[in-house]
Amino acid sequence: MTLESILPPERALFGVPGGSKKRVLEFFSTFIAQNTPSLDSQEVFSRLVGRERLGSTGIGHGVAIPHARNPHCKSPLAGFLKLSEPVDFDAIDGEPVDLVFVLLVPEQADDAHLALLGQVAAVMNDPSTRQQLRKSETQRQLYDTLLDAIRRHASEDRSG
Amino acid sequence: MDSINTLFLLSGFLIALSILASRLSTLFGLPLLVIFLGLGMLAGEEGVLGIKFDDYSLAFLIGHLALAMILLDGGLRTRLKTFRVGFKPALSLATLGVFITSGVVGLIAMWVFDLTLIQGLLVGAIVGSTDAAAVFSMLGGQGINLNERVGATLEIESGTNDPMAIFLTLTLVEVLVGDLRGVTGTLMFLLSQFGLGLAIGLGAGWCIARLLRWLDLAPGLYSLLALALGFFVFGATSWLGGSGFLAIYLTGLMIGNQPGRHLDFILPVHDGLAWLSQIGLFLVLGLLVNPSEVFEFALPSLMVALALIFLARPLAVLIAIKPFFKFRWREVGFISWVGLRGAVPIVLAIFPVIGGVANASLYFNVAFAVVLLSLLIQGGSLPFMARWMKVEVPATITPNRRGPLGVLPENDYEMFVYKVEDQALNDVPIRLLRFPSGALISAMFRQHVMLHPKGSTRLREGDVVCVIGRTDDLPALNRLFNGDAKLDRARAFFGTFTLQGDALMSDVAEAYGLTLSPGEQEMTLGEYVSLRVGGHPVVGDDVDWHGFHWVVSEMRGNQITRVGLRLYY
Numbered sequence: 001m002t003l004e005s006i007l008p009p010e011r012a013l014f015g016v017p018g019g020s021k022k023r024v025l026e027f028f029s030t031f032i033a034q035n036t037p038s039l040d041s042q043e044v045f046s047r048l049v050g051r052e053r054l055g056s057t058g059i060g061h062g063v064a065i066p067h068a069r070n071p072h073c074k075s076p077l078a079g080f081l082k083l084s085e086p087v088d089f090d091a092i093d094g095e096p097v098d099l100v101f102v103l104l105v106p107e108q109a110d111d112a113h114l115a116l117l118g119q120v121a122a123v124m125n126d127p128s129t130r131q132q133l134r135k136s137e138t139q140r141q142l143y144d145t146l147l148d149a150i151r152r153h154a155s156e157d158r159s160g
Numbered sequence: 161m162d163s164i165n166t167l168f169l170l171s172g173f174l175i176a177l178s179i180l181a182s183r184l185s186t187l188f189g190l191p192l193l194v195i196f197l198g199l200g201m202l203a204g205e206e207g208v209l210g211i212k213f214d215d216y217s218l219a220f221l222i223g224h225l226a227l228a229m230i231l232l233d234g235g236l237r238t239r240l241k242t243f244r245v246g247f248k249p250a251l252s253l254a255t256l257g258v259f260i261t262s263g264v265v266g267l268i269a270m271w272v273f274d275l276t277l278i279q280g281l282l283v284g285a286i287v288g289s290t291d292a293a294a295v296f297s298m299l300g301g302q303g304i305n306l307n308e309r310v311g312a313t314l315e316i317e318s319g320t321n322d323p324m325a326i327f328l329t330l331t332l333v334e335v336l337v338g339d340l341r342g343v344t345g346t347l348m349f350l351l352s353q354f355g356l357g358l359a360i361g362l363g364a365g366w367c368i369a370r371l372l373r374w375l376d377l378a379p380g381l382y383s384l385l386a387l388a389l390g391f392f393v394f395g396a397t398s399w400l401g402g403s404g405f406l407a408i409y410l411t412g413l414m415i416g417n418q419p420g421r422h423l424d425f426i427l428p429v430h431d432g433l434a435w436l437s438q439i440g441l442f443l444v445l446g447l448l449v450n451p452s453e454v455f456e457f458a459l460p461s462l463m464v465a466l467a468l469i470f471l472a473r474p475l476a477v478l479i480a481i482k483p484f485f486k487f488r489w490r491e492v493g494f495i496s497w498v499g500l501r502g503a504v505p506i507v508l509a510i511f512p513v514i515g516g517v518a519n520a521s522l523y524f525n526v527a528f529a530v531v532l533l534s535l536l537i538q539g540g541s542l543p544f545m546a547r548w549m550k551v552e553v554p555a556t557i558t559p560n561r562r563g564p565l566g567v568l569p570e571n572d573y574e575m576f577v578y579k580v581e582d583q584a585l586n587d588v589p590i591r592l593l594r595f596p597s598g599a600l601i602s603a604m605f606r607q608h609v610m611l612h613p614k615g616s617t618r619l620r621e622g623d624v625v626c627v628i629g630r631t632d633d634l635p636a637l638n639r640l641f642n643g644d645a646k647l648d649r650a651r652a653f654f655g656t657f658t659l660q661g662d663a664l665m666s667d668v669a670e671a672y673g674l675t676l677s678p679g680e681q682e683m684t685l686g687e688y689v690s691l692r693v694g695g696h697p698v699v700g701d702d703v704d705w706h707g708f709h710w711v712v713s714e715m716r717g718n719q720i721t722r723v724g725l726r727l728y729y
Contacts, residue, residue: 051671054685055659055722060651069673092651092658094594094640095585107673114707118727121656125648 001076001112003119003150011035011079012146014139018085018098025049025066028079028102038072044104058091062134063124067103067117076105076116082133082142099124099133123153170211174203178439191539193294193502196439197532200446213447216513222444223507226437227322228408230503232390233434234319235412236427244718245696246312249485253313253495254289254321255354257480261499262288262328264472265464272460273522282332286509286523287468287530289325290318291502297438298500298539304546305555308698310491313481314498319413322504323353323403329508333515349401356402358410364393365414373420382422383429386415421566438503445506445528454525454532461529468530469537473499486694494549498542501534553700554650558638565628573628575602578641580623585641591615596636599629635714653700654713655726661686661719674706686720702726 016027025048033041047068051057058064079102086096101120105113123129129149136142178196185192203209213219262284270280295318306314327350334340341349368389372382393411394404416423454461474496481487481495509527513520546552559576567573580586585593590601590613604611605624611617619625627637642650659668663685669676680688689710692703697720702711707727714722 050667054663054667054671055657057657059656065656068671088592088594090594092639093582093642095588096592111707114727118656121727125651 001116002154003078003116003123004147004154006076006116007078007080007146007150009143011077012139012143013079013081014136014142015084016081016100018083018087020087021052021089021097022049024081024083024087024100025052028066028081028100032077032079032102032104036073036077038074039070039104040072043072044068044070048102052090056090056092058089058093058095058097059121059124060091060093060095061124061127061130062086062091062095062097063099063101063130064089064091064097065101065103065117065120065124067105069107070104071107073104073106076103076113078103078116078120080142080146082136099130119150119153123149126153170203170209174199174443175436175439178443191294191535192297193438193442194532194535194539196442197446197535200443201449201451202446203443204447204449204451206451211447213444216448216510219444219448220507220510220514223441223503223510226441227405227503227507228391228394229387229430229433229437230441231319231322231405231409232387232412233430233437234315235409235414236386236416236430238315238319238413238416240413240417241717242308242312243316244312245309245698246316249313249481249487250316250320252480252484253317253477255324257317257476258288258321258324258328260476260479261468261472262325264475265468268467268471269464269526272463273526278332278335279519282329282336282512282517283464283523283526284472285325285328285332286511286527287464287501287505288328289321289501289504290314290499291504291531294318294500294502294535294539295498298498298542304543305553306494306546307491307551307553307700309487309696309701310494310551313495318500319409320406322405323357325504325508326403326405327353329511333511333517336512336517337515352401353403354406356397356400357404357406360393360397360400360402361407361410362414364389364396364407365411368393368411369415369418372415372422372426373418375422379425380429382425383433386426386430387433419564419572421564424563441503441507445503449525449528453521454529457522457525457529461526462533464526465530465533465537468501469497469499469534473497486696490549491551494545494551497538497545497549499534500538501531503531505531554653559627559634560624573630576627576629576634576637578625578627578637580619580621580625580641582641583621585619586621587618589615590617590619593619593640594636595640596629596633599627599633599637602626602628632716650713653726654711654724655709657725658713659685659723659725661689661714661721661723672706672708685723689723690718690720 013031016024018024026045029041029045029048032044033039047070048066051066051068057066081100081102083098083100086098089097091097101124103117103120126149132145133142136145178199181195181199182192184190185195201207203211205212262281264284265287266281266284269275269283270277295314331346331349368386372386377385390408390411394408397407398404415426477492477496482492505527509524512523559578561577562574564572564574601613603626604613604617606620629637661684665676665683665685665688666681668674668685689703689712690697693701696718697712697715699712699715702709709726711724711726712720713724
């Protein structure tokens with residue numbers, strides 16, 4: 001299972017209205033419930049918010065990686081949101097967040113899911129990737145940049 | 161008149177040269193104290209300047225003065241809150257540890273030098289204690305940020321283990337010159353050294369701390385009064401039969417932990433005094449020694465030093481710490497390695513000379529060689545070992561300057577000055593900063609011009625920001641002004657995600673699908689990690705559990721407030 005396979009083009013969203021942390025998570029929950037019929041938006045939302053309550057998933061540099069388990073999720077799925085306005089996310093460095101990578105995994109957690117989470121963190125850890133994502137002007141460009149970064153990281157992982 | 165002029169000329173020249181040479185330490189990583197010692201030797205009889213100095217009683221006096229000042233300063237700088245994790249292990253090392261080290265080194269010295277048992281043990285006793293000056297300056301000077309458990313243990317150990325070594329040395333000297341007290345007398349002597357040192361040091365220290373805070377003096381007089389009273393405590397304790405060294409360290413500790421504006425006047429002066437003491441002491445000891453005599457014992461001394469470093473110290477640390485306290489193996493390893501010897505053994509080695517023990521020069525030269533080797537081998541490799549043994553925690557940004565406002569005597573507000581170095585803060589309006597609620601930005605400087613900060617003012621790299629807040633706000637402020645590079649280093653260490661220490665374990669388990677035993681459901685994450693670490697957690701402690709490294713990333717007192725989640729992948 002690769003990161004690439006769980007992030008189809010239609011789940012990379014460009015110019016998502018910000019507002020607040022809660023609004024962003026709400027937006028994603030509604031979107032993913034429409035995109036994946038087995039999911040219930042209210043449940044996705046409450047799980048994501050529940051995870052945020054333990055400590056923000058804002059990992060610094062304007063990036064957040066909200067993640068949660070979901071009983072109606074059969075295999076892991078990911079979504080990416082580029083916000084039009086940065087929002088306050090209680091991030092570790094206090095900076096407002098404009099790049100949001102969401103990860104939903106099935107109830108049966110296993111090491112593969114943690115590996116996915118680690119991959120997301122590693123991809124978003126690269127300063128030039130963040131810069132390119134912020135500079136992209138269309139949805140297409142955003143997705144291509146993201147995919148590039150994911151592949152680059154995956155090949156580095158294999159070779160390293 | 162001539163001799164006075166010579167004294168001025170030489171002491172001024174040597175001290176100035178030592179200070180300038182201290183730059184070499186940062187350039188080549190040579191331990192600072194070795195440089196001072198080396199300069200002393202260069203200036204001495206067999207060196208370049210050829211100064212003849214063999215006044216052991218004067219060196220003895222200077223040694224006591226300098227050690228007292230260094231210990232006072234060490235106490236002033238030791239935070240009482242580090243006693244939470246460091247006190248008990250340090251005390252065990254300072255008593256049992258010194259005893260074991262001395263014994264093992266003594267047996268080896270007996271065999272190497274073909275001495276009697278008592279003579280061998282005297283060698284062991286002389287080199288038995290770690291040196292406060294060496295440890296404080298090495299730890300502070302190299303920019304090594306040790307985890308609190310290790311740092312506190314080493315610091316407190318070095319401040320409190322001299323009495324044991326002094327006691328052993330004095331007792332053995334008395335035995336050698338045939339001046340016995342008997343077993344009860346000896347035990348009473350030990351008890352009074354520690355008991356009186358502890359009681360008078362803490363009691364008098366508490367009173368002096370109160371007095372200093374209450375008195376209204378000219379700024380320059382606070383440090384002088386602290387020094388004078390510290391010396392008084394030292395003298396009074398020794399006169400009554402206690403350990404003056406222990407007492408003056410504890411006095412410093414009490415003064416340094418009584419917050420108030422007097423500390424701002426005392427600390428900088430004592431910093432300078434401690435430096436002067438170290439330089440003066442090591443210069444004098446370097447002058448006193450004849451390198452050729454040390455060289456005569458070079459090979460056997462090397463064996464004793466190696467035995468101390470690789471056998472006696474590790475054994476002592478293992479026995480004194482591992483059974484009683486929850487230290488990790490690498491922490492035990494690092495503490496074993498940092499058994500730095502310094503001035504104390506050389507000063508102690510003057511005891512046999514003054515006490516009139518036969519063959520006294522042997523003790524002095526061996527002690528000198530052991531100290532030199534310990535400083536070179538252990539001191540020189542300190543930064544490397546700290547990294548290798550993984551006992552470092554990433555340093556966070558601290559304010560460039562800080563100082564109390566002096567408005568409220570109790571729980572005062574402080575002014576913290578930060579420089580904006582984080583690129584990400586560039587162009588961020590002040591109102592968007594995640595500021596602790598009790599703190600505020602009072603002024604801002606850009607290119608030497610003061611600005612009036614408003615919510616809409618945008619920060620720029622290079623701005624200097626003055627924040628008024630309380631000590632409790634520091635972690636949040638430091639996080640806010642942390643630069644990118646530091647943030648990344650911290651994230652690699654503490655993990656990508658950070659959880660609140662007060663999050664309930666049942667919720668954490670729910671989020672990550674972890675299995676808990678019934679008792680663990682009600683705990684908070686902080687309590688759980690604390691339990692797994694074995695009590696008294698420190699920042700940097702980690703636990704492996706369910707495919708994560710759970711790393712303690714922030715503490716308040718004995719409570720874990722943040723836990724990092726480091727993934728293996």
